[in-house]
Amino acid sequence: MELDSIKKVYLIGIGGIGMSGLARYFHKRGCQVSGYDRTRTALTDSLVEENISISFIDDTSELVSAWADKENILVIYTPAIPRESRILNYFKDGGYILKKRSEVLGIISRGMFTIAVAGTHGKTTTSTMVAHILKHTGYDCTAFLGGISSNFNTNVLFGENNVMVVEADEYDRSFLTLHPDIAIVTSMDADHLDIYGTDDQVKESFRLFASQLKEGGKLIHKKGLALTGGLTYSASEQAESYAHNVRVENGQFFFDFSGNGNAISDIAMPLPGLHNIENAVAAIQAALYLEIPAEDIKTAIADFRGVKRRFEYVVRAEKSVYIDDYAHHPEELRACISAVKTLYPDKTLTVIFQPHLYSRTRDFAPGFAEALGMADELILLDIYPARELPIEGVTSRIILDEVEGGLKMLCSMEECLHYISIRKPELLLTVGAGDIDTMVGPLKEMMSHA
Incomplete structure (x- = not known):
């Protein structure tokens, strides 16, 4: 499916953080965007304020006339939607083009320089920090985030260049639709065992994700993970890129960065905790791979206000x-x-x-x-x-x-x-x-x- 051919988009589960980002993306592209979700939330209210139509009743009566023409229509659904959903089955039985959110992200990322951040935890803050650095320094990017950026008050950012930052979700092996130029893996702890069954299957899925780097791509992963190749990072031990001299001064964390031939001193970290400094190390290394000046990165980190509902x-x-x-x-x-x-x-x-x-x-x-x-x-x-x-x-x-x-x-x-x-x-x-x-x-x- 070519993006330019899409004129109308319907999202089943539009209120999810990832789905709402796609709704905003296609709305920005000038598409007619509508969707369904079972629960009204602050996020769905904000979409409605942006002139995106949302139904909260799993009923197909409104679809019969408004979505009868299948031409240039894309239907996106989340795996969290029950299989018996009337709306989901209306589109399935009607022969419409249906894609999972992850498949659509894969389509969007084709031909773009993609920075994908994966991990059972840490990925939202890290991907948002990478996008913030790229925006703050003027490098620019388009970004699909798994949370609401406190700096930009949104979960999707629009850029003027060919660079895309995306949170790569491991649920339902969704991230295997991506082929990044830079991949960051923050963690590979056992999770979603209802999907994977075993911890070994979780780790194998992350290894497959890391193997999908484009030729010449860069892998950045936390030291100690069961991954081979790439560059390791840490905030608690020496790795190829690492934080040291971590301290708290007047209620704020500071640290120094060393790695891959670079050194940055006295970085002010607005988000507390060693885990957030570790996220920052990964984001800094990704920015350095893009040849963004160290002092510009340092200034951007100090201005980072985090993600809503993340500390x-x-x-x-x-x-x-x-x-x-x-x-x-x-x-x-x-x-x-x-x-x-x-x-x-x-x-x-x-x-x-x-x-x-x-x-x-x-x-x-x-x-x-x-x-x-x-x-x-x-x-x-x-x-x-x-x-x-x-x-x-x-x-x-x-x-x-x-x-x-x-x-x-x-x-x-x-x-x-x-x-x-x-x-x-x-x-x-x-x-x-x-x-x-x-x-x-x-x-x-x-x-x-x-």
Whole structure:
């Protein structure tokens, strides 16, 4: 399918972070864009404000007349859409051209210089940082991001050159549609075992992704990953590119960069935590491969404000601090909580966590319990099911029962909000990838008046 031939686009699952980026991309290209999602959110509201039509009812009656002509129509769907969806089956049975989001990204990236960032965690921040550096320094790029950039307040950026930055999603092996010029692999931890089955299959999929580099392409991967070739990076040990002299000054992280014949001193890192410095090392190395001057990179990093729901300060006052983060894997939780405790070692930390997926909760309960045990006070919400049906015996309690020490409890969202309104903790962290973000507004109000 040629991009220039597409005149109308329908997205099934348009409210997803990746799908909404494609909606904005095709709308910018002048296509008529519509879509369906089951839930109205702030993201779908913003798309509607941009004159993109969205239905929240899985009904085909409106499609029969508006989408009867199959010419120059592209239908994009996400694997998270149930197979029995009426709208999905209307287009399937009608002989329309249907593509997964990942396939469309593969089509867009053809002929472009592509920087793809993959990893079970770290990819959103790293890809957003790469895109930010390219924009800030004037190098420019088009970018499809897995989160809302705080600098640009969007998840898709439009450039005037032939360079594309894309977050390469491992779910459903989606990233295997990409053939990058520069590939970054941040992590290869076991995840999505409902799709892959085993940790070995996860790692094999990442190896296949790395092998799809274009001829002469550059691979950048975290030291210690089961990948061969390429350049290694780290923030905790010496690698081919690495951070050192990491320190906290007046509540902000600083570090020095060395690698591949380059050295940059006194880099101010707005995002806290060793894991974010590690993400920065990878982004810096990618920018250096593009021959962007070191001082320009340093200035761009200092101006990076991160990604919404990635260590996002909601309240930052003398008496109370509230941080929200998307972490939903044990390693992400460990990194996030460690960063909070490093910045605020003398404050009592209250963590509210919503597990995401029954299968992930079952597979990683001990890891979740170990990471969450770092909190002084833990509140566990019910599991957010996303695309899954309940699994017998799998609830948030299987995590709670393994957490050692500290004050810990199970709560509904309503009970949690009531508890926080009375408790008013001095340091609050909400974490999870489900609908826990709907609590941010009420919690912000409570914490602002603590």
